[in-house]
Amino acid sequence: MDQNELRKSVRNFIQENFIFDKDYSFQDDSSFLDEGIIDSTGILELVAFLEENFHIKVEDEELIPDNLDSVNNIIHYLQKKVSKISVLV
Amino acid sequence: MCGIAGILNLNEGALDEGTPEVLSSMIRELSHRGPDESGFFMKGAIALGHARLSIIDLSTGSQPICNEDRSVWIIFNGEIFNYLELKEDLEKRGHRFSTKTDTEVIIHSYEEKGMDCLNDLNGQFALALWDEKKQTLYLARDRVGICPLFYTTYGGRMIFASEVKSIFQYPGIERKIDFKGLDQIFTLWTTIPPRTIFQDISEIPAGNYLEVKNGKFQKKQYWDFDFHADDPPYKESFYAEQLTHLLVSAITIRLRSDVPVGVYLSGGLDSSIVASLIHRFTDNSLKTFSITFENKDFDESSYQKQMVDFLGTDHSSVSINCEDIYKVFSRIIWHSEKPILRTSPAPLYRLSKLVNEHNYKVVLSGEGADEFFTGYNIFKEAKIREFWAKDPDSIYRPLLLKKLYPYLNLPRDKGNIFLKKFFNYKLTETADPFYSHLIRWKNTAVLKGYFSSEVKKALAGYNCLEDFEKKNFEDWNIVSRAQYIEAKTFLSGYLLSTQGDRMLMANSVEGRFPFLDHRVIEFCNRIPAKLKLKILSEKNILKKASKPFLPAEITERKKQPYRAPISKNFLGNDQKGYVLDLLSSKRVKEAGYFSADGTQKLVNKIVKLGDHLGERDNMALVGILSTQLLHSLFIENTG
Structure with a gap:
């Protein structure tokens, strides 16, 4: 999966599961928490999605906004993770 | 009534x-x-x-x-x-x-x-x-x-x-x-x-x-809440003693009736002290009523049993499950005449039915104690946020918040970074009159994203707090301000109506509330907030007053917010009938309040996630469903 597909997959997950307002469009650098896109349970849903779809384990110390609080942060995090475990292309 | x-x-x-x-x-x-x-x-x-x-x-x-x-x-x-x-x-x-x-x-x-x-x-x-x-x-x-x-x-x-x-x-x-x-x-x-x-x-x-x-x-x-506290304050023991006298008086006059009077017993402090003072200071025979839940996350029956044994009351209870809530939900909206965001009125409807079935017309209950003795987490949250705002970079101050919301579902957030991010909204704006409620309202207002384009257009530029009559808060502390807002909104608009009068009257039962005797409220509002909410210990004065009359397990138990199950009621395996119809794109478009696409996404998500749904999605489900029911019952006049 290249970066564009990765981005598309993450955006699609966010769009389908957390954006119920069709007039709202979020940017890749929009903060999920500051903009109220995701609530506390939403973070757990997001982690489950990442673990299931990208065959990774999100470690406790990785559960921080720097890794998970925007599409860009997630992509960056996944790429770092991939380079470590060589699951993603 | x-x-x-x-x-x-x-x-x-x-x-x-x-x-x-x-x-x-x-x-x-x-x-x-x-x-x-x-x-x-x-x-x-x-x-x-x-x-x-x-x-x-x-x-x-x-x-x-x-x-x-x-x-x-x-x-x-x-x-x-x-x-x-x-x-x-x-x-x-x-x-x-x-x-x-x-x-x-x-x-x-x-x-x-x-x-x-x-x-x-x-x-x-x-x-x-x-x-x-x-x-x-x-x-x-x-x-x-x-x-x-x-x-x-x-x-x-x-x-x-x-x-x-x-x-x-x-x-x-x-x-x-x-x-x-x-x-x-x-x-x-x-x-x-x-x-x-x-x-x-x-x-x-x-x-x-x-x-x-x-x-x-x-x-x-002709009357409003006033939170000007005694200055200097009296001793805690004085307040506790005076409170007991006042509560006994408030209860005694609320037992005046030419028909027998029962008591709701939730197992919490408030209803327990009401029952116990009746037992101790009046010759009224005690008939008590309770709700129990099949779902143990919501159930308090062990505490209820303890109080029943302690007081020797003639007790009746009714067990509630998800199917019950599904079945009565339409009646709930018919009686409440409002959209709701939680299902908690439904068990109370069933409880008043139980009272009616026992030929009782009047019950006493503990409403009001949480508002005036600072029982809710929102008061602690305001206090902690104000404390944190004095040093916004502090690592340790926000950690106090973790004590309040164990169900926040962040078990792996070891650094508490998400916790801080949730609660730092407008952190330093402590002079804002609505400071205590900003986070709750912001989180709820996210649901407005489901509104249809027509509703959004009609509401453009509208701030719903415009209708809140301005009150001079300047010399009230943050907890008192929070209490005022809570009493003016949640207490009278929801607890006493949607969850109170309407659920009681639906079964021809009158509720009476000793903690809402205006003498009790006025007395309580003169007690300095720091004595009511002592550090982070809620209802400090009420607990002190209750100690001689209740088992220690009741006065010292951790407060359990009254809640009822949500999503499983409506989209569980056997309970989809009217729900899927009311949430269908056709019905949602006909009513015109919500986006059909957004609602459909929500339904898909609920069916997929089931019990694991978060607070926000649960509130959205109940909010949209109840509004659709309200439309059907009152606007289309099918009630």
């Missing part, structure tokens, strides 16, 4: 000949509030109707009631608990009574003092008083809003009633949802009176009365 309704001609002359028939149908619509009998009065410009639930003076207490020369007439829903004392005083002043009712006391008090008589009443009420000589109508509600009262104007008439469904019986009244009311509910959980969820239908605010004369309306506030 009872139901009242009336029609006033705002123009010159008498009402039409067809008025009695209309008023009869209005009263019939309130028969659940007063199944025992009905009564009417019509003369000139006024028509008054009453549906009676007989509790005091069963033989001669029929309404409407008038004064000696038949120039003052009243219809009254509620109870005046100090009526015996007031009556004695009025008799000394020469007033002659023809009934033994509390209702008649109001008429003679009015003759003595005009509407200032409201200040003397210790009770819960909604009333309409017609002064023929002055050709003036007064509509009044009790101090905290226990009894409901609505009104509208149409075709030169003022139409008023205990419930909106009764007003809708008046021919020609248009039924429409007020989008601003919808906005308020999807932010604050309730509307702010006089606004309601129905366009052009107003609610008399708690602690207010409306004077209607020569077609003109004048709203007057």
Whole structure:
């Protein structure tokens, strides 16, 4: 999966599961928490999605906004993770 | 409690000949509030109707009631608990009574003092008083809003009633949802009176009365919450002792009734102390009622059993499961007349049914203690955030928040970074009058994203707090400000109405609330906040007062918020019928309040995730479903 597909997959997950307002469009650098896109349970849903779809384990110390609080942060995090475990292309 | 309704001609002359028939149908619509009998009065410009639930003076207490020369007439829903004392005083002043009712006391008090008589009443009420000589109508509600009262104007008439469904019986009244009311509910959980969820239908605010004369309306506030604390404060032991005396008095006068009185027993501190003080200080035999939940996350039956054993009460309980909530939900909306964001009224509807099945008409319960003794987490949250705001970069200060919300579902957030991010919204804006509630309202307001384009367009630029009457908060501390907001919104608009009066009256049961005796409230609001919420220990003074009368396990137990299961009720395996229909794109588009796409996404997500749904999605489900039901029952008139 290249970066564009990765981005598309993450955006699609966010769009389908957390954006119920069709007039709202979020940017890749929009903060999920500051903009109220995701609530506390939403973070757990997001982690489950990442673990299931990208065959990774999100470690406790990785559960921080720097890794998970925007599409860009997630992509960056996944790429770092991939380079470590060589699951993603 | 009872139901009242009336029609006033705002123009010159008498009402039409067809008025009695209309008023009869209005009263019939309130028969659940007063199944025992009905009564009417019509003369000139006024028509008054009453549906009676007989509790005091069963033989001669029929309404409407008038004064000696038949120039003052009243219809009254509620109870005046100090009526015996007031009556004695009025008799000394020469007033002659023809009934033994509390209702008649109001008429003679009015003759003595005009509407200032409201200040003397210790009770819960909604009333309409017609002064023929002055050709003036007064509509009044009790101090905290226990009894409901609505009104509208149409075709030169003022139409008023205990419930909106009764007003809708008046021919020609248009039924429409007020989008601003919808906005308020999807932010604050309730509307702010006089606004309601129905366009052009107003609610008399708690602690207010409306004077209607020569077609003109004048709203007057006769009481409001005041949080000026004693300075310097007395000792905690003094407050605890005084509180006990006051509570015993508040309970004793609330046991005045010509029918037996029961008690709700949740297993928490508030209802337990009410039951225990009845046991200790009165000769009333104790009949108690409880809800239990099949789902152990919500169940408190072990504490209920402990109290039943401790007091030796005659106890009955009813067990609630998800299917029960699914089945009664439509009735809940019919009675509450509002969209709701939680299912918690449903078990209380079932509980009042249990009371009715045992032939009880009156129950005492512990409502109000959380608001005035600082039982809710929102008070602690405000205190912690203010403490944190003094040093926003502190690592340790925000960690106090973790104690409040164990169900926040962040088990792996070891660095507590998400926790901080959730709670630092407008952190340093501590002077904002609504500071304590900003996070709750922001989180709820996210649900407005589901509104349809039409509703959003109509609400463009609207701030729902515009309707909140400005209060000078400057010299109140942050906890007192939070208590004021909570009492003005959640208490009167939701707990006492949607979850209170409406669920009780649905089964012809009257609730009485000793903690809402205005003497208890005024006393409590003079206790400095730091003694009520001692560091982060809630209800400190109430716990101290309760200690001699309750098992330690009850006074020291951690507060469990009253909650009921949500998503599983509606989209579990066997319970999809009416829910999927009401949430279908066709029905959502027809009603027009919500985006069909957004609603469909939510339904898909619920079906997929089931029990693992978060708070926000649960609230969205209940909010949309209840609004769709409200539309069906009241706007399409299928109720």
